[in-house]
Amino acid sequence: MSLLSLSAKGATGELLRRLEKLSSYSRDPTLKAKLLELINYVSNNRDGIENASRVDFYGSGPIEKAVDITICRRFEKRGMVS
DSSP states (O other): OOHHHHHHHTOHHHHHHHHHHHHHHOOOHHHHHHHHHHHHHHHHTHHHHHHHTTSOOOSSHHHHHHHHHHHHHHHTSTTOOO
């Protein structure tokens, strides 16, 4: 199972174990730094990653709201006339 699949299923324990294993085997300092950064991110956001697998993200509501906010903010900038 891939790392992406593990994160999609909310299996953060296994995900962290595999990332730490990859980090310990890595000889590339840049890759090792990126893996440690990812391990830190997953550790800090563990609850959200585990809960995200339980929520259906089907629908355009959040995307439409983000677009609406972006457009409104652009029109509120200096020199814009509504």
